[in-house]
Amino acid sequence: MKLRTYLNDLTLRALVALQTFAATEPVRLRALLTSAVLAVGFLVPALANQNTAQAIASVGAVVLPIVVGETARSKVTPV
Template identity: 65%
Template sequence: MKTFLTRLRTAFNDATLRAYVRLQIFAAQEPVRLRAALTSLVLAGAVLIPALADEDVARTIASIGVVVLPVLVGESARSRVTPDA
């Protein structure tokens, strides 16, 4: 018989993995919405945490998000949101 803590840990691990996979799918299908959501979180953090209101901190966080997101979701997502020149 599994103990309660083992079942609880298994359920937590399962929920974490499911959330991670859903986030990956959402990032691949809706990269623009994900960027907007991340920007909104940074702005909300600047209201709640005064240290984030510093211009350099906000710029650094935004730059990391813009660079890391296309790398994580792949080239196909980036090509869908890049305008044709």
């Protein structure tokens, strides 16, 4: 019973933290979500086929939105 309560509390705290992060850092959140989608779309198939060139290009495609998001974040004021 205590473990279930602890896990429920932990889940609720994580959701509140995610909502707070989304409200205060929308540009950074969009960059992270874009990178996650690109990682799943490019990097996972490249690793399955062991294609080195595609894996390297995939890493670049995943890192680029994060870098652009950080640059844009410095220009945008959160609400």
